[in-house]
């Protein structure tokens with residue numbers, strides 16, 4: 317049901333598709349997003365099951381609709397529930413930071429790259445962050461932006477921050493076109509594009525994009541120390557029995573949730 321990283325001390329998890337109550341072929345069984353075919357009741361039941369396994373309060377989670385932006389909100393316990401239990405007049409965005417307990421940051425994904433952050437100073441956890449990085453968020457630099465915001469808001473250094481890249485589509489399965497290659501080149505430079513968007517051996521004008529490599533590079537460049545950076549080495553598209561994958565399912569799929577919290 318959930319995957320954790322050894323380097324994080326806070327309550328956190330990357331969900332898999334196992335262990336929930338969704339019964340539709342494409343959402344079974346732990347779909348954690350509305351609007352994918354399950355009733356709202358089923359989604360909220362899944363949220364309760366997942367939250368209990370992680371050891372967090374489902375009502376404490378914030379996870380608003382994601383728009384492939386680089387928008388990151390600084391949130392507190394007053395924002396808890398936004399996106400699941402509060403659904404009217406809510407924000408849209410792709411990341412959060414907080415230094416408060418009583419709220420859990422949640423980013424959804426089904427191939428896109430979820431990244432969880434925690435900042436520790438003097439042996440004490442003082443802040444957490446979470447971002448959703450599809451290719452648009454990746455080239456917009458949302459991963460590095462989260463590091464900058466944690467440093468500015470909570471007076472920590474990049475070396476105080478640990479980051480984990482969760483399950484997502486890897487370069488083995490992420491075939492892309494010329495447009496994505498050009499977007500990476502324009503936003504991040506030719507060197508990055510040459511390194512992380514490599515031509516397909518079989519198909520002309522097709523490439524394989526390494527979103528994990530790009531985000532890893534951007535996080536290291538932002539000052540995260542290599543020993544404080546972990547990657548869950550599982551491709552969502554290679555393991556359709558374990559993960560929801562947008563690419564593998566041609567878009568007909570459930571959604572996973574990835575969470576981190578300083579505590580109840």
Ligand SMILES: [Zn+2]
Pocket residue numbers: 485486487488489490551552553554
């Ligand atoms: Zn793969």
